[in-house]
Amino acid sequence: MENKVPVGISAHHIHLSKADFNALFPNQEDLTHFKDLSQPGQYAAVEKLDVVSLDPKGKTISGVRILGPLRPESQVELMRSECTKCKIVGPVRSSGDTKGSGAVKLVNPLNGCEVILEEGVIVADRHIHFSLEDAAKFGVVDRQTVSVKVEGRKGGIMNEVLCRVSSKFALDFHIDVDDASAFDLKQGDLVEIVL
Amino acid sequence: MENKVPVGISAHHIHLSKADFNALFPNQEDLTHFKDLSQPGQYAAVEKLDVVSLDPKGKTISGVRILGPLRPESQVELMRSECTKCKIVGPVRSSGDTKGSGAVKLVNPLNGCEVILEEGVIVADRHIHFSLEDAAKFGVVDRQTVSVKVEGRKGGIMNEVLCRVSSKFALDFHIDVDDASAFDLKQGDLVEIVL
Numbered sequence: 001m002e003n004k005v006p007v008g009i010s011a012h013h014i015h016l017s018k019a020d021f022n023a024l025f026p027n028q029e030d031l032t033h034f035k036d037l038s039q040p041g042q043y044a045a046v047e048k049l050d051v052v053s054l055d056p057k058g059k060t061i062s063g064v065r066i067l068g069p070l071r072p073e074s075q076v077e078l079m080r081s082e083c084t085k086c087k088i089v090g091p092v093r094s095s096g097d098t099k100g101s102g103a104v105k106l107v108n109p110l111n112g113c114e115v116i117l118e119e120g121v122i123v124a125d126r127h128i129h130f131s132l133e134d135a136a137k138f139g140v141v142d143r144q145t146v147s148v149k150v151e152g153r154k155g156g157i158m159n160e161v162l163c164r165v166s167s168k169f170a171l172d173f174h175i176d177v178d179d180a181s182a183f184d185l186k187q188g189d190l191v192e193i194v195l
Numbered sequence: 196m197e198n199k200v201p202v203g204i205s206a207h208h209i210h211l212s213k214a215d216f217n218a219l220f221p222n223q224e225d226l227t228h229f230k231d232l233s234q235p236g237q238y239a240a241v242e243k244l245d246v247v248s249l250d251p252k253g254k255t256i257s258g259v260r261i262l263g264p265l266r267p268e269s270q271v272e273l274m275r276s277e278c279t280k281c282k283i284v285g286p287v288r289s290s291g292d293t294k295g296s297g298a299v300k301l302v303n304p305l306n307g308c309e310v311i312l313e314e315g316v317i318v319a320d321r322h323i324h325f326s327l328e329d330a331a332k333f334g335v336v337d338r339q340t341v342s343v344k345v346e347g348r349k350g351g352i353m354n355e356v357l358c359r360v361s362s363k364f365a366l367d368f369h370i371d372v373d374d375a376s377a378f379d380l381k382q383g384d385l386v387e388i389v390l
Binding site: 081152184 | 348377379
């Protein structure tokens, strides 16, 4: 169990800047708390938006949940499978690294308010959150990349897994639903870090 | 390029026995050819069926294409992601290994005819088709398992990849849409076999 980390599976979601929030929810002060997430201070909001492809032949992803709190920049984290299906550009990036990433239209289905994001659509990289204590225990430093080994009939190795270390983090290996399905992983499964 | 194989991405699909075909298409002699597939003699049919979960809280996957020709046993090949979403049991199995696999109802949306499959629902294993010549070139034998290495930001290794060797096969690494999305692979991409 020494080098095992628990799997946390992320569905698609949206982070909003204060300016974009104001444009989409002109009658609200802030997001409405729905439930806490595994990382301290982060929460799922009640509010959802439609993510509309800017491609003439593209499709819309309806009801994508917003996560709080509000951030300096808006960011839409989708899966490769839905980018392909809906014709949305989404490069694989670390959270916050959105320069030159994909564009999309966000629509609040309850009031019709819209925002065009010129950039901000990414497919999130695989990453592990470490507290300072866990990072010391595993012998990793912030922004190091490691591999993760998965057992089973759909087992294998995921490369290019980014380590993020902060006193605000709790130990969690974040992958999206595409990765979870391909490796047959469920929330809370334990997998092995390969340094 | 010596040990590279081209990727072939399989969407969900259905194989039907003659008995199940007759029950679902009582006014037809056989499937209607739509287009040839990469494996010689295999084709996509015009006909599609709805795959209905037997779970009271389950969902239906509409318009799943049938592949021809008809086979001794019916088999429904789904992805882990849709099994989870629709509450359908689908163990990871090799094609043909359906004993004790998942159950489902098949419905022909054009005439309302139905068939309950007591077993036959699987998530197909990752596998490579080899001609006799390609198997000799790569140094693999029928039913051997190998690993496959993928480069890139979503790269890594897929284990438990079954080798199938036949004079009827053409070289092709078959994965489903979940695997293709997780490893950011497109149809025809070349990946490396690791023995």
